Amino acid sequence: MPPRRPRHRTVQGPAVIYGRVALIGLGLIASSMAHAMRRGGLAGEIVGYARTAATRDVAREIGLCDRVVDSAREAAEGADLVVLCVPVGAMGVVAAEIAPVLKPGATVSDVGSVKRAVIEAVEPHIPAGVHFVPAHPLAGTEYSGPRSGFATLFDNRWCIVVPNGADRAAADRLGDLWRGMGANVDEMDADHHDQVLAVVSHTPHLIAYTMVGVADHLENVTDSEVIKYSASGFRDFTRIAASDPTMWRDVFLTNRDATLDILGRFAEELFVLQRAIRMGDGQHLFDYFTRTRAIRRGIVEAGQDTAAPDFGRVPGPVA
Amino acid sequence: MPPRRPRHRTVQGPAVIYGRVALIGLGLIASSMAHAMRRGGLAGEIVGYARTAATRDVAREIGLCDRVVDSAREAAEGADLVVLCVPVGAMGVVAAEIAPVLKPGATVSDVGSVKRAVIEAVEPHIPAGVHFVPAHPLAGTEYSGPRSGFATLFDNRWCIVVPNGADRAAADRLGDLWRGMGANVDEMDADHHDQVLAVVSHTPHLIAYTMVGVADHLENVTDSEVIKYSASGFRDFTRIAASDPTMWRDVFLTNRDATLDILGRFAEELFVLQRAIRMGDGQHLFDYFTRTRAIRRGIVEAGQDTAAPDFGRVPGPVA
Structure with a gap:
């Protein structure tokens, strides 16, 4: 009885979850959301805004959104969903700017990697009658900017929604959007989110940055040797150490306590292994590695990684 | 004028580099060598030996070698090239065992991840008239055993040959074999090899093992959460922390000094970043990450990694 659902078109139809979605910030996550919302026909209209004119120009050139506007306020005005896709340290300023124009009944969300700090920065600005539902899609690549997005980024990945006391229907609706973009959705409170992310993401990134820095500072091993021979383990570190520096600076500054806790534990365990190496305690090493x-x-x-040989990587062209 | 070279057959022909090759140990590297030598028609005959009867049975079942024999000595006898593909800690014992039967003019090589310790363990057993040319192919996956090998493992990867004062022609011939198996070949002295590998491979592996151990020991974040949300960075660590425990135990015990040196530098740099987080020094973090x-x-x-979105990984099946 219902008409065939139009796919790959952003017109009003049975799959539309929000009439108008505003994306503030047009980097990897926002541009992937635009593609994924179009794939699913989830938004009636997608309006975008980015801080720099250069980014807005690229977004217009590639037709990333239905409209790209020149201020966050213009993007947010009349939107049913406003998603803050800016670095965590910029969320509060953006929220303050758009607050006066938010439509009653609208939802404000974000995609920040830290949740407690975003709530503290954004929540005070949210007017009565507007729902604030923080969220965090756990997906990414090493690329940034409006050209880096693609529709399948969230497929089979997890998006953590932090209802934070918001209206149940508003939280469910945001969850529907993320499921429509291909993600699995879990709910969590903000502090637990920040602890989990400190383990699975923030500390691994800091450690990777550190290891790459160590390699860069050596006197007797050259950078070109490090690069040539990286397939033996090191490249797995460089991959995550190539992420956006602004984003990661803000993550560590705003999830400080959880990251420092995990880093402390990490240093402890590393020293125990270091001691086992120094003392020649092979049994300890073997048991740990097992x-x-x-x-x-x-x-x-x-299903969160491939078991393909060579980790699913295609060997590059022979030099 | 010359006849068409037979490919994918291990018969004597223009591509054959060694008449008979003995592989001692039949894990990932040896089994990949068997496949790669067959692909290139590089060996007249491939003879294999593994310590456990179970591994020998699997090798026979899948036809990995032309012959699988029941002792290292039987494998080495009459071979033109003997490749020790056992954990670094077992190299000396195997060398002592096969020494009496080595053919004059034969070459002994190995694929160990550490070179100085292998030279110290093996060289004293090598009889006059036999060439000892250590080597180390920088390639691997997280899998082990005779079934894990595949012909393309070494394609466009690097193999480091350590001539260690050996006869020039013998070192060149071994280089030809590795090039025939798809690898690029570099030469290096043993100590420099061990320093380079401590940076690009050994220390990253230890750090990855440590990070996975930290995650496993947490009270307030469950293993199942760590697994579910691993795509946000952590899985890149688990990948290299899944390698063979025996192999890695031996690596750290035998490349102790270089690994401890890099670990010391790593701890230093990590503490500087940790302090920057604690002090809120965003500029320091930003500059470092850049x-x-x-x-x-x-x-x-x-060409040592793919630039594909999502790191060339195929999203797993939706649960």
Whole structure:
């Protein structure tokens, strides 16, 4: 009975979850959201804004949104959903700017990697009658900017929604949007989110940045040697150490306590292993390395990585 | 004029580099060598030996070698090239065992991740008239055993040959074999090899094992949360922390000094970043994260990794 659902078109139809969606900030996540919302026909209209004119120009050139406007306020005005896709440190300023024009009944969300600090920065600005539902899609690549997005980025990845006391229907509706963009949705409170992310994302990134920095500072091993021989382990670190510096600076500044807690534990465990190496305690090393394999198997079984040989990587062209 | 070269057959022909090759140990590297030598028609005959009967049975079942024999000595006898593909800690014992049967003019090589310790363990057993040319192919996956090998593992990867004063012709011939298996070949002295590998491989592996261990030991974040949300960075660590525990135990015990040196530098740099987080020094973090991006670009440009979105990974099946 219902008409065939139009796909790959952003017209009003049975799949539309928000009539107008405003994306503030047009980097990797926002541009992937634009593609994924279009793929699913989830938004009646997508309006975008980015801080720099250069980014707005690119977004217009590639037709990323239905409209790209020249202020956050203009983007937010009349939107049913406003998603803050800016670095965590900029969320508060943007929220203050758009607050006066938010439509009653609208939802404000974000995609920041830290949730407690975003809530503290944004919540005070949200007017009565507007729903604030923070969220965080756990997906990314090493690329940034409006050209880096693609429709499948969120497929089979997780998006954590932090209802934070918001209206149940508003939180469910945001969850529907993320499911429509391909993600699995979990709910969590802000502090637990920040602890989990400190383990699975923030500390690994800091460690990767550190290891790449160590390699860069050596006197007796050249950068070109490090690059040539990187397939033996190091490249897995450089991959996550290539992410956007502004975003990561803000993550560490705003999830300070949880990150410092995990870093402290990390240093402890590293020193125990370092001591085992120094003392020649092979049994300790062997037992430790055996236990960590189980977690890896779990990740492959959970569909969060490929088990393909060479990690699914295509060898590059022979020089 | 010359007849068409038979490919994918291990018969004597223009591409054959060694008449008979003995592989001692039949794990990932040896089984990949068997496939790659067959692909290139590089060996007249491939003879294999593994310590456990179970591994020998699997190798026979899948036809990995032309012959699988029941002792290292039987495999080495009459071979033109003997490749020790056992954990670094077992190299000396195997060398002592096969020494009496080595053919004059034969070459002994290995694929160990550490070179100085292998030279110290193996060289004293090598009889006069036999060439000892250590080597180390920088390639791997997280899998082990005779079924894990595949012919393309070494394609466009690097193999470091350590001539260690050996006969020039013997070192060149071994280089030809590795090039025939798809690898690029570099030569290096043993100590420099061990320093380079401590940076690009050994320390990153130890750090990855440590990070996975930290995640496993947390009270307030469950293993299943770590697994579910691993796509946000953590999985890149688990990937290299899933490698063979015996192999890695031996690496750290035998490349102790270089690894401890890099670990010391790593701890220093990590503490500087940790302090910047604690003090809220965003400029320091931003500058550090910006510098590390350049190394990543170099690796992609050098063809040692893919620049594909989502790192070339295929999203797993939706649960």
